[in-house]
Amino acid sequence: MKVKSKQLVVLLLVFVFIIAGCGNQSSNSDANGQAAQNGQKEQTDSQAGTESESSALKTVTYLGKDYQVPEKAGKIAVLAVEAMEEMHVLGVKPYAAAKDMYVNGIPEEMGDSLDGVKWIDSGVQPDKEQLLALKPDVILTTARLDAETLKPLEQIAPTIPLSFSGADSEANITVVAEITGKAEEAKNVIEGYKEQLQKSKELIAGSSNKDKTVMYLRISTQYGLSGYSAQTTYNAVLYDGLGLSVPELIGAIERRETIPLEKMAQANPDYIFALVPLNDLQAIEDLKTKPLWNQIQAVQDGHVYVNPVHPDLFGTPILSKTKFLEQVTATLGNAK
Incomplete structure (x- = not known):
């Protein structure tokens, strides 16, 4: 009987140890499982926070239309020259740019603004x-594109078509500044241009050229003589x-028109700035x-100025308007 009793005690002890071991194993498993779940939750929360930060949007308003753009837009693709000059004066390099943006090579006025960018084929209508x-x-492109052409760009990223009107220069640089976080720099550029413009205006108003007929033209073999509306590009400066x-x-041109040489001779401008x-x-x-060309007063007086600024500077951005203003002031403002 004593032997059986001892055996029974041993069996009971073994059973107790087994139960205790299972309990500890279950507890450890629960703890490890909970820790894993907590870790996964923290990782998920962290990822959600990162995604939320990177996808945070802000509204910018440009020429009466609202656009939703990333709060921090580090990757800006520039497909047209309207925006490129604005980026340059604000000290921001584009992430990518249209390869054939400049027909005559990158203007020296642009400095190293396009060094190291990712080039995109096919220009304003890119690959x-x-x-x-x-x-x-x-994506920053041009308002010269129609709505149908803009659609595929808008499906890739928020797309803002910048105006080519000289009257919209301030709006153009302001919206680019809002996107890139350069509002103060844009304000300084705008104020500097206005001050320079006022000084030039006063200087020319006091010269003998104040009543002269002045024209800005584009001249090429393909299109001949081309004129622009009074608000377009450099005409807004003049x-x-x-x-x-x-x-x-x-004044009769709505946007851009080829001007017959006969009409140019009849208009008979005193000064011509030709790109x-x-x-x-x-x-x-x-x-x-051409005999008709040589009859024009500006030609006879030697007042035809070819490429006073680089022909690929666009004329709407404040950078090119400033360069053009400097040349026009030097030409018209010195006559007494």
Whole structure:
């Protein structure tokens, strides 16, 4: 009986140890499982926070329309020259840019703004697959594109088409500044241009050139003589900015038109500022052989100024307007 009793005690002890071991194992398993769940939750929360931060949006308003853009837009694709000059003066390099943005090479006024960018083929209507692969935060293009052409760009990233009107220069640089976080820099650029414009206006108003007929033209073999509306690109500097009289020929143009040489001779401007492609300078040489061209007062007086600024500076951004203003002031403001 004693032996059986001892055996029974041993069995009971073994059973107790087994139960205790199972309990500890279950407890450890529960603890480890809970810890794993907590870790997963923290990781999920962290990822959600990162995603939320990277996808945070803000609203920018441009020419009466609201656009939703990333709060921090580090990857900006620039497809047209309207935006490129604004980026330069604000000290911001684009992430990607259209390869054929500049016909005559990158203007020296742009400095190193395009060094190291990712180039996109096909210009303002880019290679869509290439652009999609770059995953830009924002696309800056031109209002010269129609709504149908803009659609595929808008499906890739928020797309803002910048105006080509000289009257919208301030709005253009302001919206680019809002996107890039450079509001103070934009304010300084705008104020500096206005001060320079006012000084030039006063100088020319006090000169003998204040009542002269002044025109800005584009000249090329393909398009001949082209004129622009009074508000477009550099004309905004001449007429609204400096207060020069709008020639009747220019006032009749809605956007851009080819001007027959006969009409140019009739308009008979006193000063001509002409932009000619660097690879097509023969176009101005060919004009010199035309009798009607040589009858124009500006030609007879030697007042035709070819490429006072680089022909690929666009004329709407404040950078190119400033460069043009400097040349016009030096030409018209010194006559007494």
